[in-house]
Amino acid sequence: MTQPLGLPYDDHDGLFAESEEMELNFGPQHPATHGVLRLKLKVNGERIVDSYPIIGYLHRGTEKLFELHPFFQNVPHTDRMDYVAAATNNQAYVGAVEKLVGLVVPPRARYIRMMLAELQRISSHLLWLATHAIDIGAMTPFFYTFREREILLDLFEEYCGARLTLNCMRPGGLPHDLPVGWTERCAKLMADLPGKLDEYEELLTNNRIWKKRTVGIGVLPPEIAIDYGVTGPMLRGSGVRWDLRKALPYDGYDEVEFEVPTGQNGDTYDRYVVRMIEMRQSVRIVNQCLEKLPDGPIMAKRPRVLKAAKDAEIYHGIEGPKGEIGFYIVGDGTPNPYRCHVRPPSFINLQSLPELCKGALIADLVALIGTTDIVLGEVDR
């Protein structure tokens, strides 16, 4: 057998007959690629020798679309990138626009934004957990997490009328104030959620099979993670304590208390644990926001039409559920952005996938796609 370079083969030298490498097309219509990711795999039996992600099946020209609409009308475009975390996309975009044109967001709006973003983080992580677990073969967590995600989506629906493509923030503030009774319902969910999280963890965290499938699988050393520009829970799973909510606080994150969990080994299990703890920390943040929620206006004083100065440019990144989601916007004196570039966490985290799955088995590949937590709408834009 030709032994591929640098692979964790333990033994077997000369034990097998000569085998040929086979090319395997994985996706774009495969149940485990979470959308339309296509992977060209070179496999030796079940062992992956090389992999090559092919993207672009969901390309919609979002960045070009930004140039065709005024700053205000671009918010819905951001919803459709990472469509399971629309609120944080909104937050990143409106944050960038506010910096660009110099708007000061009133405190009530900032707190509600934080709450929406953290609820979105929980809902995104719940979806990640559901699909990750079902990829590894555990069917039941899928339905449990969807049960709670449903309530979260109800909260969003109540606030802005939409469940996925929220369009829930505007440059300068928010479109609506919270509906009557929303805070109570949110508080009730936050009180319930830690118990529900325990329920999922009971099924998975100490499960021997789950551990066998995740511990030591897809180890991402911190240096390599940084080299690839990996951010979010994937980076923190590798033990790098980097969270934009702490490092470059935006909205009101410097006014609330929370911890940033990190892993030690950088394997799939650590990333799982990091995300589970992150959900609990998000609950903590939402609870603090509910407690401190100030009164006042929800929209800054602003002109009817926002115009960026000519040649003004800004980059603003925030900590999305999947990593750093950032917008680079250039103005040209008109109400439309001259250019808008997105820094999508899924796209950049996906780059590390070939690194992760070198020498892994096909069964690991689905765990690794799950652990990178990609959304193809954001990868392709």
Added chain:
Amino acid sequence: MTSLIESVRNATGDTLFDYAVSPLVKILVLLFLMLLPLIAYLTLAERRILGFMQARLGPNRVGPWGLLQPIADVAKLLVKADSIPLRAVKWAFVLAPCLVVGPAIIIFSVIPLGPPASETGGLSWFITDINTGLLFVVATATIGVYGLIIGGWSSNNKFSLMGGLRSAAQMISYEVPQGLALVGPVLLAGTLSMVGIVEAQKSDGWWYVFPQIIGFFLYMVAGIAETNRNPFDLPEAESELVAGFHTEYSGMRFALFFLGEYANMIVISAVATTLFLGGWLRPFPSVEALAFLDVVPGVIWFTLKVFVFLFVYIWFRGTFPRYRFDQLMDLGWKWMIPVALGNLALTALVKLLV
């Protein structure tokens, strides 16, 4: 009932009755009144039970409590387009599903659902009792793996091929501990006949699950691996291999694979019941105080025990993630076979000394 049997016996003559009429009737009854409905409703039961475990309802639209769902499913599968891939090996592609279902159903010919004729006074509750019954079960069950390999290979699809290869490796490795685990009860009973083993449990006064607790667990784990059920459902692993060996199958051919999987589940449960849980015997067959339990016919006891196993199968599916291929091999070769051998040696030693 008895008089009806007697009059048929008189009309046909003893030889013809014993060798043709009674087996034929039993086969028809077993197949069409017991096995196929059980398989059909097992699919419904699985979906409903999983539904309740997973905080949802499961199918409940077709008929009361979804009771007509299996019929609707079968009707759908029968009228669905039956496609064969262009470059598939046609004869093998067609043969494969039959190779899975056939053996699974044939095994039921030697499984005693109830006591023999000497106890019932009329007909026995099994089709035949051969003195190599258990060997027949193991040998026939082995044929099933060919269906999976051939189906995977003939589809001309890389995912199918991988599924087929996985199932080959998995079933070969797990047949060894399974066979070794089955030797325990055989040693205790001193016979290979399935009826003989149950009767030995009656005369010994306990179900063999108690002296053979290790063998029982080994058999159950190996049995789940044999039937390719969660957590060992690697050959079809939906998230990895799309649908594994039956990726290219559709319509009734797919239904046959499905049927085979569920028939195999019932086979494994029935064999486990016969060998370890005393077949048609009531609990604690030697305790006189429980004699009132004999009112319940043997076949009911048998069915109840089989249902317990089937429930465990479904329960597992709701609980566990999937093993990885190499970890499965590790478990089979490095743990189960040594433990099974140790159990066998221990059983033999005890049998020799006691």
